[in-house]
Amino acid sequence: MTTSTNLVYLIALPLFSAALLLLLGRIADKWGHIFATLISGSVFVIGVAEFFAMQDRDGEARAATQKVFEWISVGTFQVDASLLLDQLSICFVLLISGVGTLIHIYSIAYMSHDHDRRRFFAYLNLFIAAMLLLVLGDSYLNLYVGWEGVGLASYLLIGFWNQKPEYATAAKKAFVANRVGDLGLSLAIMIAFTQFGTVTFAGVKEGASGASAGALTAIGAMLLLAAAGKSAQFPLQSWLGDAMAGPTPVSALIHAATMVTAGVYLITRSNFIFDASPTAQLMVVTVGAITLLFGALIGTAKDDIKKALAASTMSQIGYMILATGLGPVGYAFAIMHLLTHGFFKAGMFLGAGSVMHGMSDEVNMRRYGAIGKVMPITAATFGLGYLAILGVPPFAGFYSKDKIIETAFNAGGIEGILLGGATLLGAAITAFYMTRVIVLTFTGTKRWDENAHPHESPLLMWAPMAILAIGSVTSGFLLNSGSALVNWLQPVVNERHEHHAEEFLPPLVVSTMALVVVAIGIAFAILKYRTVSVIAPTDVSIFTKAARKDLYQDSFNEAVLMRPGQKLTAGLVTTDYKVIDGLVRSVGWIIQTTSSALRSIQNGYVRSYALIMVLGVLTLVTAIWMVTL
């Protein structure tokens, strides 16, 4: 371990810039976006510098820590505000600050007409600070702060145009769904503390080997719940589609490249828990497999370009989660896919944003068509991303996705076949829906209004797209050459280089199978979307209907959680008034009534007063008599 003094700036700079921009208010309108972009850029520069510094160090010394201050110290519960930059976190730091900076630049142009651009940039920097804290924290609790921090930033950005009620609702939904995940993270931390007496990654790792299987599974399950919330995995995935209410750069940065992949980070970071608990791993792969198909299926029916991409994101993260559940071999591939995905998905989102920018914020792909001709650069960068996500060699996805498919098959037995099958099927559907997006948007006949005047976006927008496109093309190859990433991450994810039982299928076969199913998917899509109607057809198959409705997840939530919840709330409100307060009031009523009754005894007649006295005397005598005898 190396001690560093610079790490804190990674977080402090964006955080303070965000605070500054928010506090200064309108005064900073003129220069806020530039300032924020510069800050983001400088964070990237620090990140790169740290990366190179890290490379210069060897083995154990590569990881750097910095204790900023003593945060919480109560009894044995000791948590420092400490940062840890190791091989895993540096990947994220670079991704976040790199893609983040590109998106800052893009947003300068994209948001140029927005009255509140400064606020937007403040939120972006707030997000970057929180996200960096998430990946840099050296303990679960520090991670948790970042975890909720990105949730907040995401909430603010989804609801950036919260004057539209449905946008505000989407933001709220995202926050609440995330909170369900946070519940998992909280509980995981509590269990960890009770088990190990510490919540630092190092401490938990040290203790994990001695803990009971039950405890580890519980922690693992709770961490998975957390990951599911943040990474839009089944069953908490429903918020992501609605989250597209945010400005498109946000969708690119937060809801595609970085924040939603935090779950993958969390599981990878907690590899020592999952590696020790096969049950937890099984849960992880199950969730991953379900989500990757779930997302893919939803993607096939979405007409809103951003929602289609969001579904794709969900699905791709499903791949990553699945990979993390496959044990030590999977982590590196999950991270690799995460990084490549960061490039191509961000690129595609920015492309989508560019199209919307040109099309006066139209998002319905059925109203696009033949945009490739008027927006060549956008089409090209988007196309490169498309090839990457499909896994066409030598584009990035080919390296990262095929590895996951391969590893899934290699899990062995029925499990291997099921998981492998799922990933292959996912790849096919991915090919279908991505082709659909391309066909609907860039090729075919133009279906846009006369009023729309699509045009290529300005340099500030296309340059970041181009850079990301380059990443989409090259990143896979670079990360994979000589198992660069696998080796780099080895100290963190602890792969012991054991030889896996046996390869279920040789890599070549897997790649071929993958390409074949992808080709089928493409072909199917092209055939199906030779002609496109502007109005979405209603006489569609039951599957399409289901996919359009997000496979009824929202309806399910509404029926099972929301409605009963509302009933419960209403019921409790009534109970509170009628029963609890009612009891108190009835005590009052009883006393009042008794009082009135007593009052009527006082009838004003001397004789009855005397009678009461006589009765009193008799009672008194009897009482004394009885006590004495």
Place this chain on the structure above:
Amino acid sequence: MSILTTLQLLPLIGAIVVAVLPVGNAKLIKQTALGFSLLVTAVSLFMAFSFKTDETALQFTETRSWISAFNINYSVGIDGMALALILMTTILVPIVFLAGWNESENGRWSVKVFYILLLILETMMIGVFAATDVFLFYVIFEAMLLPVYFLIGGYGVGERAAAAMKFLLYSLFGGLLMLAALIGLYVISTNQGGGTFDIAKLSELTIDSATQNWLFLGFFIAFAIKAPLWPLHTWLPTAAKSATAGTSTLLLGVLDKVGTYGMIRFCMNFFPEATKTFTPAIITLAVISILYGAFLAIGQKEINSLIAFTSISHFGFITLGIFALTSQGLTGAIFYMVNHGFSTAALFLTAGWMIKRRGSSNIADFGGLQRVTPVLAWSFFLAGMSALALPGLSSFISEFLVLVGSFAKYPVAAILGTTGIILAALYVLIVVQRSLHGETPETNKGILDLNLREKIAIAPVIAVLVVLGFYPKPVLNAINPTTQTIMTHAGVSDPIAKVAK
């Protein structure tokens, strides 16, 4: 004379000074009151800086005989817990003055009476935490109800008289039970070598378990009414609905803390055995409070009662932390008290401004405020975030400590309590969405944003929440010795991690 006595006398002198000022000169009265309250803040800060956090003994003690017949003394002294709560009080009071600069003007009585009542209340609020004589504590505990009663009844809105009455009846009922228990305790001390009301001496009595149980209940019910624990909570929403924002702030922020403070200071200290006996039941009630308060908060249509119900939920957390009896739980609970004070202050004050501007407290009447009043909206939003314990704000630390501390001993309770964070997100975000987001209706377009005075009032509250969120150490350091003393006295220690390092 101890600095604590000075601290209590200052607001009282302030009240007297205000009393002799001319009734007509509202501005002078307000300025004088504010001046005195700021002076109190300064003195209390001075006291805080001279407080030694490494000592477990009470500090700044002073004892004078008061009612010799019963060996009752005016005796004061503070430990870390009391210091934290006193500081919270002295900081909140000037903020309340500043925030509610005009709320005294539509009352039944003059501005002058309002400030006299508030200053007297401040004296009592300091005294109640400083008292180390149970009788003195009790007297203030009961007497401080009256200023609040008159503040609600005289300056509140809506069904203020009924609300004031309900508040007072509930509290007095609890107080009387406590009186019975208090007398019991005194008589027991008389039988064991000299009647006393000194907290330290009383905590060393040996009491048989049956008696302990009864006395414990006497104290506990009083405190459970004060820091409303389900099902003794129904007075709070009514009171909050009718009181002015400032009164609500002090009522929920400070006065109700006396309940949870009392649970720690008296229930646990005097009756360790009974504490253990009742812990399961109390933990259950605490969890019910957490969830029940949250659900009811979600179901409220009126902003002040919503805040009240969130507080019920939060008091559930505090109680859970206290009775978990682990150092995290206890420290968390004490820290929670402080945070809740500021957090509720932020909520009530911002909500109060919203209500004042809109002329209605129905959530449905708001909407779109983010666009017209960004600063107000932000303040309200941050207050809400604090209520849902967002990490980075101080309430997160305390809530988490409470949960982590109770999880070790009462996992089920802690898990149920943790689900409260989802409900918290709902109740905060729903009100935030309804009041701040969406299109701005015509009725709300003319609403003005915060003026400088209001900004100055809210800024320190938010600053405290943020600063303590990042750097809670000074407060935690002050509280930790208290926690340790209590745990040692109760004879419990933290559960040991299953997998030793």
Place this chain on the structure above:
Amino acid sequence: MLTAPKLDYALLAPILIILGTALLGVIVEAFVKQALRARLQLVIALAGISIALGQLYLVRNQGSSIAAVTSVSIDGSGIFIQGAILIFAFLGILIIADQDHFAPQASTLPGSIEEASALESGKQQTEVFPLTLFAVSGAMLFPIATDFITLFVALEVLSLPLYLMVGLSRRRRLLSQEAALKYFLLGAYSSAFFLFGAALLYGYSGSLSLNGLTDAIRGSGGNDVFLLLGAAFLSVGLLFKIGAVPFHSWTPDVYQGAPTPITGFMAAATKAAAFGATLRIFYIGLDAAQVSWKPAIAGIAVITMIFGSIAAISQRDIKRMLALSSIAHTGFVLIAVVSLNKSALSATLFYLVAYGLATIGAFGIVTLVRDSAGEVTDINRWVGLGKKSPLVAAVFSLFLLSFAGIPLTSGFVGKFAIFSAAYESGNIYLVVAGVLSSAIAVFFYLRLILMLFFAGETNGSVSVVIPSVLTRIAISISAIATVVLGLAPSLLLDVAQNFAYFLR
């Protein structure tokens, strides 16, 4: 050869002074001319009380059980209660001095021409002053009397003037006379019980003195039928005077019907005197037989507290409400009677003073709230008084808070002292009952405060008269005492502790 019994005149002087002053008052009433009479009566009465008080102060530490052979025992409690009664009398007289409350000529027919002319000509009879003093002398004798004859005589000397005073009201005379009749009949009825009880006890012990009674009980074991019946009947007379349930029925009617200044004086002084006697009889006369009577009296204490508190809630007349409140307070003090220890005794002494002062003050304030037809006692018409006359309402609220036992008032300290004495004696259930009934009682006191201050419309026809200087002094003294005894109860509590003893 008969020798005259030796009397310790110094110790008896306070009573004798009051009696003498009363007689002087009668003479003044007969011979001094109309114009001077009222003022002279007032001066004489106040002077007499002051001198008596001074004399009492001088002899305060010289207890003696043979001051008048064995008839009286002038001891700590006796002196303390005598002092309290004198103070109540002083304050009472100050309020009584406002002759507007009294019928100019009580013998005239209500609504008759004679009455009208007496009113017009200002022919105000002032017999109320000597009557008060006679009552005071009886009240002073009652708590120190140690034989049944003296007790009975004192009881009657205390009661007879009061019966008359109750009927003296200037307004609503029918009610006033009715109150007098009820008070008289029921009072005489209870006296008969008292006397018969005394006869039975005499039959049991062969002695009229309390000491003789104790000796007899100690000797025999104390389950003789005469003893038990006698104790029960004797208690009836006492319980009637203090207004304990079920011998309370007269209280609301009489409190309501009597002229308000008399109500205040009566509530404070009678209660103090009767409790003084009750304590003495139970503490030194019947204590040996406590097993027999304690549960019954404790039961009465509980019923009395709860009855008073509950019944007061639905009252619409302020004087009736205060009457029922006084019944509840009787219950509290009865707790001390059954506690039978020194702390209970000193607690009672304190309580009686605190309660008495607040009561005189409270009724004093009732005298101020009037409309054209005189005092307004309908609670609903007190609504909004706080707006109209904040000071009066505030002081009244202070008394109410003291009755309710809110801390920082004298009432709280009294209640605390009594409860702790009860707890000490092991009667924890009485403490619980006391606490619960306090909780109920708090409700109507607070509701009244609420009506004074918070209720909506003010009542136009009701006004607060500007109190005369004397009334103002009386109310002020009561209010100040209520606060001071709440803040620094040691001032009186220590005294009460020193005086809390009985001489046999």
Place this chain on the structure above:
Amino acid sequence: MDIANYIYLSVLLFTIGAIGVVIRRNAIVVFMCIELMLNAANLAFVTFSRVHGNLSGQVASFFTMVVAACEVVVGLAIIVTIYRSRRSASVDDASLLKR
């Protein structure tokens, strides 16, 4: 004659008086019943005096007589006043003060 009989008589008289107060309406009669009760007590005093062989009881009965006489004075005054005002001596008519 057995001395107990005097006691029985006294108790009987007292009971008659006590019941009379409850059942009779005329204030004068009610008052007379009370006097009867007092005299029952007197009888008891005198009897017991005899039993115990001391004079205290007899002295007590003298005192009682005197006091009873005073009571009559006061009582009649009140009753007469009431009668003059109401033209009725029925105690049931005087029932304005209630509840």
